[in-house]
Amino acid sequence: MYAIIETGGKQFRVEEGLELNVQKLDAEAGAKIDLDKILLVGQGEDVKIGAPYVEGAKVSCEILEHGRDKKVIVFKKRRRQDSSVKNGHRQDFTRIKVEAIQA
Template identity: 55%
Template sequence: MYAVVKTGGKQYRVSAGEKLKVEQIPADVGAQITLDQVLMVGEGESVKIGAPLVAGAKVTATVVSHGRHDKVKIFKMRRRKHYQKHQGHRQNYTELKIEAISA
């Protein structure tokens, strides 16, 4: 069984037992959270698509850890103008372990 959930402005295809890095969620490590914005639930050939959400569907997950992704380097330059700008960014994330999907 799998589901497509929306969290942090992005959509993820998840199934029970897998780990997933999403945008930072304010929850303690080890806490049980519920992702209730489920866009689609599928099992084998049967697929249930919401309009926009599947009614009564939810995904439960456990917070495994918090962290920061690798640094993304931003470099801007205009040739012959003596203009260079260096910038970096590290995005925070929350790692989740998907426990169960209920439709």
């Protein structure tokens, strides 16, 4: 069984046992959370599509850790102006493990 979830403004295709990084969530490491913004739930030919979310569906996850991604360089240059700006950015993330999908 798989599901498409929405969290942090992004969509992810998840299955049971999958570990993935999502935008930072406000919960401690080791906590269990339920994600309820489920856009689609499917198993083989049986697919439920939400409008916009599937009623009564949820994905149970465990928070493994919090961290920061690799640095992304943001460079802006204005030509012929002798002007440039160089910044770095590291995005916070939460690593979660999908434990169960209920439809």
